[in-house]
């Protein structure tokens with residue numbers, strides 16, 4: 341049904357203006373003043389900000405990891421995302437253990453089908469590549485509409501890739517135009533530090549951060565940057581946490597390297613002392629890379645504000661505290677890594693960023709939506725409010741004051757890492773392709789209504805050259 345949103349302030353990454361928005365057939369049909377409702381449902385948005393739906397480029401829903409599976413699936417995770425103002429996610433499709441990469445993609449579709457309430461795409465995660473999987477990679481990307489590949493330089497016992505595999509992935513990226521996302525930590529050195537800590541009898545959660553120092557993020561970031569540049573690939577560094585990594589990214593960008601970076605709300609707002617909470621409480625804050633010293637927060641905010649980091653991912657990877665987190669009760673290295681952030685990504689960024697004067701409204705829209713759409717081949721279908729774009733729209737009340745709590749959130753997890761944080765602003769109603777998913781703070785969508793977003797590779801098969809050394 342047609343909808344006319346009246347009296348709100350439309351905010352994009354470029355603009356901010358009072359206008360009505362007419363939505364028809366899932367698209368933004370008109371933007372202007374005194375538009376003819378013509379039988380449309382009229383929604384009064386006076387006093388509200390009208391944002392493009394958030395795009396979260398980093399989620400792990402229903403993902404096997406650390407000897408267990410994440411607790412939010414595609415239904416609970418996407419409903420929580422929608423409540424928080426996110427209308428598109430790009431989730432990591434795990435290929436570990438699959439001989440045929442395509443089988444992994446089929447499996448990921450089965451997880452999302454019938455459950456997702458917002459739109460979604462996949463990044464293809466690759467572990468150690470062999471001749472066979474490497475040769476499958478370009479075709480799988482093209483056939484499955486996946487324009488990004490993920491490589492881990494950490495989690496030595498699960499996903500970690502060698503430098504050779506990393507470089508091969510970059511060569512595929514250069515050849516196909518796929519963006520290569522990299523988790524930058526030196527997993528082998530971390531394992532050595534973990535084994536030493538355990539041998540010395542240190543089992544508490546705080547040893548998670550003590551065995552993953554920021555130098556190991558800086559080193560891996562530098563390595564990924566140089567190898568990506570040598571291969572001629574576009575590099576996207578996921579979940580940047582510290583000055584060591586930010587400095588490498590800025591230096592590379594200043595040299596003209598094709599490097600982008602993402603950070604996440606907890607690194608901007610929490611610090612490593614959370615892992616020192618009494619008893620096992622610190623396990624709630626165990627994810628990787630770990631929380632850092634507070635001084636890194638200003639570095640990250642500044643990098644976001646100045647455009648040296650471009651996006652905010654949630655890195656949603658939830659495990660119940662009174663549940664799967666307890667796998668590590670006697671050994672910090674067995675605590676499943678990850679936290680619940682999909683719902684609060686947008687709101688925390690608005691409150692801690694815009695309300696506190698660290699970023700402008702336009703910068704906010706850029707980092708929570710537009711830049712991810714541009715980076716991952718979804719713009720201008722997604723990531724803005726413009727005639728012809730998908731009507732993914734968030735009606736946001738900037739005046740509401742609320743306290744984040746697990747008692748009111750919608751994620752399928754028994755704690756919230758931002759528990760007690762007082763924030764200003766709240767998504768009130770959220771639509772995806774012109775249909776309400778959240779209306780007046782209530783979920784009114786349909787599981788399965790979320791659509792898979794096929795993305796085009798920048799270099800089509802017919803135009804590709806054989807993979808060479810590349811470089812600039």
Ligand code: URP
Nearest residue numbers: 523627628655657677678
């Ligand atoms: O601890 C985290 N971040 N868990 C999810 C996997 C990853 O490294 O992104």
Ligand code: ZN
Nearest residue numbers: 523578579628
């Ligand atoms: Zn990671």
Ligand code: ZN
Nearest residue numbers: 398400655657
């Ligand atoms: Zn992640």
